[in-house]
Amino acid sequence: MGDLVLTCTGDLSRNRQVGLKLGQGLKLSEILKMRMVAEGVKTTESVHFLAQRLGVELPITEQVYKILYEDKDPATAVCDLMNRDLKAE
DSSP, X not given: OHHHHHHHHOTTOHHXXXXXXXXXXXXXXXXXXXXXXXXXXXXXXXXXXXXXHHTOOOHHHHHHHHHHHSOOOHHHHHHHHHTSOOOOO
8 A cells, every 4th residue: 555655646656757747748758768667657558458358448547558658638538537428337
């Protein structure tokens, strides 16, 4: 639990820094040039492809994947998540 809290709030968290930079409008390719290695970037890719292979719907992972690998605007991704049809989840 401590790792999760630190990843979300700590200024030294590489995953958080990548997220902040994406929110500021930088593209993943620009961020990665800074030699910043965030395990969440590759994990997102792996989870996305595994979910596709298994036919599992992971809406948040899908949007994060699109932001990271398809240059989707983060604000648009949030809107798309918030405007999804309601389901029992």
